[in-house]
Amino acid sequence: MASILIVDDEEPIRHLLRSILEGEGHQVLEASDGREGLTLYRNTPTDLVITDIMMPDRDGMEVTLELTREFLDAKVIAMTGALGNQNFLNVARLFGARHVLQKPFGVEEICRLVHLTLAE
Template identity: 60%
Template structure:
């Protein structure tokens, strides 16, 4: 069982991911923005982070960069609902995200990506 931190300002996305990941026997910690997510990461042993890019306050790009700079083993999957603008996803990869998804995303593909990243 892995611990996965889900960071997203949309309650519905966080709750959906929590439900899906808990069915896959993972422990899920939720955070509603990058600042809260960074604190949760520092206070818990986290195996994987699933992070929204566009959030108020500390956004996902800033949080991804901070995580991957401070923690060499941080694994981040980034996602965004900014339709048609792959630039955010490309920047997230440059900042250390291992995988990126556009919302709405295929839940099965996301679960497969989680399995693959946890196996690395």
Template identity: 60%
Template sequence: MASVLIVDDEDQIRTLMRAALERAGFQVQEAADGKEALACYRQQPFDLVIMDILMPDQDGLESIIQLRREFPAVKVIAITGGSDMIGVLNFLEVARMLGARRTLQKPFDLAALVEAAESELVH
């Protein structure tokens, strides 16, 4: 059974994603921010990380950088509901440049999340 770490500061979002992924057969753990996610991943690497971008304390972009630095083979799907821009790039484009393999804009269909997770774990 593949393991997934969901990182999002919104409890309800984590709960919805967890339920969908568990129904699809994944083993799921949650983290509320980037610092907690890094601590979890260091204790037990996961097959996939689903990382929100806009979070307090340590945002998803910084967390992706740290994860990729420490664990170059980590598989990350970046998600965000924010439409903010960094210069002419949006957050999801930046996440891809930093190593996220896929991106999803919130709100997304939970079936699309499961499909993205399954696809990443096949490759």
């Protein structure tokens, strides 16, 4: 299937996404912050990046913007748990995220978005 990079500072979220995505047959890489995520992607580009927006040391907005500027074909899904603030997700779209996701999310929702984004 596809190679997917998960960038999130919360280990439980990375573990959950890894479990879901590997269950779907995908190969998964993980990064615990934006700086590590950008380095991993530059060294080993993946088919898709799923990044949290709110992280220390290079947030998901910076990750999304740098990836989509440096790699025109980069596919990014941005997600946030910041409740009640749709602005984060709207800005992520402006920065190049193909899709956005509000935490908490369901298994079916993440699988649908991953499938949709990979098909684009």
